[in-house]
Amino acid sequence: MNGLMLIARREIVTQVRTKGFVIGLLVTGLLVAAVSFLPTIMGGDSYTLGTVNSQQLPLQQAAPDTEFEWRTFPDEEAAKQAVLDGDVDAVLVDDARVLTDGEIDSELGVLMQSVNREVRLGAAGVNIPPLQVQSVGADAQYEGARTGIAVVLVLVLFMLLMGQVTMVAMGVVEEKGSRIVEILLSAVRPWQLLGGKIAGLGVVGLINMVTILAVGLLATSASGLSADFPPGIAGLVAGVLVWFVLGYVFFATLSAALASLVSRQEEVNTVLTPLTMTVMLTYFVSFYITTDPTGTLATVMSFVPPFSSMVMPVRMAATEVPLWQVGVSMAAMLLAVAAVLAIGAKVYARAVLRTGARLKLTDVLRAK
């Protein structure tokens, strides 16, 4: 096994063994599962209704996705008590009045009124055909789900990217500050050390990412939420992983190069500030784009590295993106990654052995 692999393996083993990693994985897993079930729990699309001396309204026909449970009460007194106790949402009395505790649930109110009207009119021989709804947008039926997926995706991408990129910086400074790097570099080349660290922590990030995606897919299919997902979700998941890797390599390399300029953990935050700002900006742009995935900003930013690494997957989740656009954007990002790798590795190799005061990036680049 060569140096790079050994270094990557140490990073993975060290990270995976920590309590923080295990707890973090459990918490995110539970969180994603909870989010997947949330619409089902919060939906409240089920009502308990009662009748006193009335016919049950055919609400089920009008709202097939909603559950209705009916109870019969002997008199109005018993019905009032049940309403006040919260056992039933509303009680229909004498086919004429509805008892509720305060304001009636607006959806239920509209439903009961219109169904009641229909029943009365039908009894009078008037038959109104219901309005047919027809979407002219290609995938309008999935819009809500798509936006939801995009929002969750932005958050997950941002959190993982930020977490792993910071880890890379801290690892670089740990080795530089303690001079472990002097021993390491008498055994391996700088690019092996840098590459191993980035690869190892990247794998840790991917483990997180895959867990979140897997839990998300399983939980949404268990909760029935996945029925609302647009087709091609598997392709989207694969795309997200690729974009995550590209974005991660870009930012992690920069992070390692910047971190190699300082020798103490306390200085890491300061030296990383420009990078943190860029990641934050990418995050805000992506988040904004979830509200307007077809706008000009979304289209333009999905081509500009490194923003594209987060904006493009969000666009892909939120709307249909032509394949050529994905290809061009990815090619641009790959070029950017290659450039950052070349410059970052050079800075790292030159700076990581120069312990002491913080080095200036320009000095390091200018040095022979």
Added chain:
Amino acid sequence: MLEISDLRKSFAGGPDAPGGKVALDGISFTVRPGEMYGFVGANGAGKTTTMRIVMGVLQADSGEVRWQGRPLGYDDRRRFGYMPEERGLYQKMKVIEQIEYFGRLQGLSAQAAKKSATDLIERLGLVERRNDAVQALSLGNQQRVQLAVALVHDPAVLVLDEPFSGLDPIAVDTLATALQERCRGGVPVIFSSHQLELVERLCDSVGIVSGGRMVATGTVADLRGAESNTLRVVVRDPAHGWADGLPGTVTVRGDRHILQTADVDDQEVLRRAMKAGHVEYFGVEQPTLTEIFKEAVA
């Protein structure tokens, strides 16, 4: 054989730049197989810079390091064992895993690294600590782990920067024994130290650096030979003026006269001393390494 020839290095823009500093001003010396070479000098004399250049951690401005007659390259250095001045270990890694990891990085197979790490842990008295994190160890034990890291791949050369600093006498002995074993196996060992008695006891050869120059190098006996040996005579209650005409100095302490002299006919001095009074001490004193060092850097 490891040959260091005419290393020069200056920092921060070179000697002419403001704030620039010459660290090495032509350092040369040779370490033969199986030789233990002690590197001594005041703080900032250039010892660490020289070792860092040997290990490829720093680039010299000019000069060369040769190993087995060839310029020292990356693949040769992988077979060197190195202990940097500021100790470098992963604080949260377990002792045994750490030693194994560095063994593997230096090219050992998983099995060989495990075996070598286990052996070293036993030899250096770390058995009970093998599964502790490094940060839980005392300074002395951390230093033992550091040495184990330098030794794990059975290195062809050992370069150790201040391996004995801050150790108690027992730990010094453990480390010294481990180094002597390697040395006997034909490995050249270079180490720097401020503990001159230790260097004198352990080393075959010594190099004294001062201000980036090698001011004296050779075997301890050679260095002693270069210094004139002092003849010391203590006579009780002698006749006054007994030593008149002899070179050196006479110190009077109570009724004792102490003569320190050199380059004289010692038999003649003895005869005169015995005639003058009761001779309590007569002997040639060799300078200690500390005296040689002070003389050399003065």
